[in-house]
Amino acid sequence: KNEVEQSPQNLTAQEGEFITINCSYSVGISALHWLQQHPGGGIVSLFMLSSGKKKHGRLIATINIQEKHSSLHITASHPRDSAVYICAVPPYNTDKLIFGTGTRLQVFP
Amino acid sequence: GAGVSQSPSNKVTEKGKDVELRCDPISGHTALYWYRQSLGQGLEFLIYFQGNSAPDKSGLPSDRFSAERTGGSVSTLTIQRTQQEDSAVYLCASSRLAGGGWETQYFGPGTRLLVL
Secondary structure, three states: OOOEEOOOEEEEEEOOOOOEEEEEEEEEEHHHHEEEEEEEEEEEEEEEOHHHHEEEEOEEEEOOOOOOEEEEEOOOOOOHHHHEEEEEEEEEOOOOEOOOOEEEEEOOO | OOOOOOOOOOOOOOOOEEEEEEEEEEOOOEEEEEEEEEEOEEEEEEEEEEOOOOOOOOOOOOOHHHHHEEEOOOOOEEEEOOOHHOOOEEEEEEEEEOOOOOOOOEOOOEEEEEEE
């Protein structure tokens, strides 16, 4: 069993829909990272969180440390949100990231 | 400011040859990471450098892989006697500090390696 599980693997949506991507992990962590990888391959860090909720524009990330679960939400999705979203965790007292397999999101106009 | 840069952007090599991949981290960043992304697979950790401490090499897949970081800045990942299964995108990232998982990592554009 992978230490970081994401669901769904693939997601298609119509523009404007509310999107949820889930991440569960089995290792002890201090923080969880959400990353975005665009079709060109570049990876950008979206969020790093250890409790509660963070919001940046139309993106919202939540985490429940006790349940070892995090969600990434996109409100009013847009075709430019089409990308692979990756959940990653650094085990306690390390900085190396263990990655989920990613969720490929396609938003159609 | 300048982000993380990697070179070359693409590398095609023959099986059995050695290759060197270079990473220039963001100036002042003390932590540097190497990851790889194989076709159709997720990202996996290879090695990371934290200031002057000994690097964490726990993700290197075999002794054909090695990396060094000179002067606390530029890093080179070397793959000796390349095999076809080494074909992947090799990504470098850096962070301001190594802080037990609390630091944002900034990724380079990657080097796409193809071993024929």
